[in-house]
Amino acid sequence: MKTRSFLCLFLCWANLLNAQSKQGDTHDTTYYTSFTDKLVSRGFLDQRYSKLRLSDSEDGSNLTYKPDNVLSLGTGVSYGWFTFNLSYGFGFLNSSKDKGTKYFNLQSHSYSQKNIVDLFAQFYSVKPSFKTQFFGGSYQYVFNNKRFSYRAAFLQNEWQKKSSGTFLLGAETYFGTVKGDSTIIPVSNPGSAGELKNHTVRFYEFGPNIGYTYTLVIKQHFSVTGSLSVSMDYGRITFESDVGKNYKDGFTPNFFTRVSGGYTTNKWALNAIWLNDNIRMKGKDNARKLNIDNGNVRIIYTYRFNTGPKFKKKLRFLN
Template sequence: MMFMRKWGFILAITGIFFCTDLFAQIQNDTTYFERFTDMVTGRLYFSRKYTGLDIRDRLKEAPLLRYRPNSTLNMGVGASYDVFTLNLALGFGFLNPERGKGDTKYLDAQLHAYPDKWAIDGFLQVYNGYHLVPEGEFAEESQHYYYRPDIKVREVGASVKYVFNGEKFSYKAAFLQTEWQKKSAGTLLVGAEIYGGLAKGDSSFIPKSVMIDPSRDFDKLFFMEFGPNIGYAYTLVIAKHYFLMGAASGNIGVGFTNQYGLEKSTNWSVNANYLLKASVGYNSKRWAVNANYVYSKVRLAKNDDFNNSLITGNYRLNLIYRFIPSPKVRKFLDTINPYQYLE
């Protein structure tokens, strides 16, 4: 959220998740990973989220247009206990010096939850204000960036995958830090995804300086896609404490795109989308440090020789310390733990 950017700071609630398992908790193989259900996992972290729009005209003389938001680099603190996680972050001014990109107002809510045997990703993006990258691309001499405050992007999506080897492979160790992967392991992933949204501006997305044929230009896209996915995730563990994790899943999305210019055009197609995750770091009983990245690309159905796509990213650096809470603190945490009500 960036509505307070003019005053030099932003309050972003980056996660208040009751990540309760839909089924009874599985018995994990403790030689592969260890759980820290009786400890509080505290974290200091830095993060940035973004959702961009790529416009690709298949005509050879047309350039690729990459619209990106001016989202903030946030610094925050968080804690996890059992299945409960709370993260709070601020986009401090000293972390975000102005560089002529133009203002972006946004709400970017991303859910990345890992109940036993499942990986769930949810996206809700509301962005107003975009610039073209790289710096200077089609910008006037007095500007660093070509800036469009009128461009808006809205996207809602979800990806759900079944984790076949959940007894030995831990997503939480790489991304939530509430577990510790001690031995290398991998797993097959199978599930489904759905995405929908729109992008629009007050005028054509294509700058006047590179317009080839004004009759082909457009100022609004509306899309919907859904379909199955399949993927694989693997964590390489070195000397028990150091790890490198990667996950990739592909989605065959069936859907349509409405493109609005001088006339409305609609096209249905099958598109190959993908979701990538990576994490690298050090883990131990008390201390951990890692960097992770989530990247999603949703291709829209081709309209009038335009291949457009939405790009979503989220990268973080986490510094972790785990500790056993006092009896009073543990009693309080147990009272708000939603897992206690599940059988």
């Protein structure tokens, strides 16, 4: 029930933001071309990942909890404002997968002409009874949206023909829990972190972000896009141990990186994409730190089909 609820919520968010992209969708066609009137099909190889690091500079503890990263094969379509992708981690792609790890990793990255929305919902359970829950969301406004297309780089239903860049401005929020049956940091590690037996870490944060992105286009067809956003979030992290709670309120910076590169024509496109959201928090003494990386690596082949009057009439509600 929990998984279905989050899936419905994510699909509603993604399609709502894409629907808004059709309202006032005017742009400089010498910089990029839109294919929202065509049926855009795609096949892709996808790997989502999550990594959690706990460290203590006083005793030298530095532990990384990294569940299995499932390699998935997927397909999808876009038409008008609507985009739907479906992927599955087939056994022949993940023969070494740890059977003791249970996971649910849902990421939604929605790109309209003027808005970007990223949503995360993740649940991991790793033997012996180590569990994490993570939720978050980020919004950004694209200022130079008449000459710069995010959808060209990350959705392929547009084509950036001339180099261009843009500033980004928005806000974000994240919260989550890390739990262990006895201690998150093993007692065998010497020093205060191990001795306190921290069995639970809770955190939340929110704040503004600012960024810049640029697409370099070579001879119209080759392109490389790089995007970096920096936030200064205010939040609280709480370490719960056998002897009580240790918490800290304060500001910490986060970083969201996006990279895309590939080749585009009027009919098809081949792209490689990397997304990484880095979240950082510090404990009361500034020695104990929690870092979370969530990301996605994807290789995509896209083909665009022309649509006739009958097809457009049946799906006119998408335009």
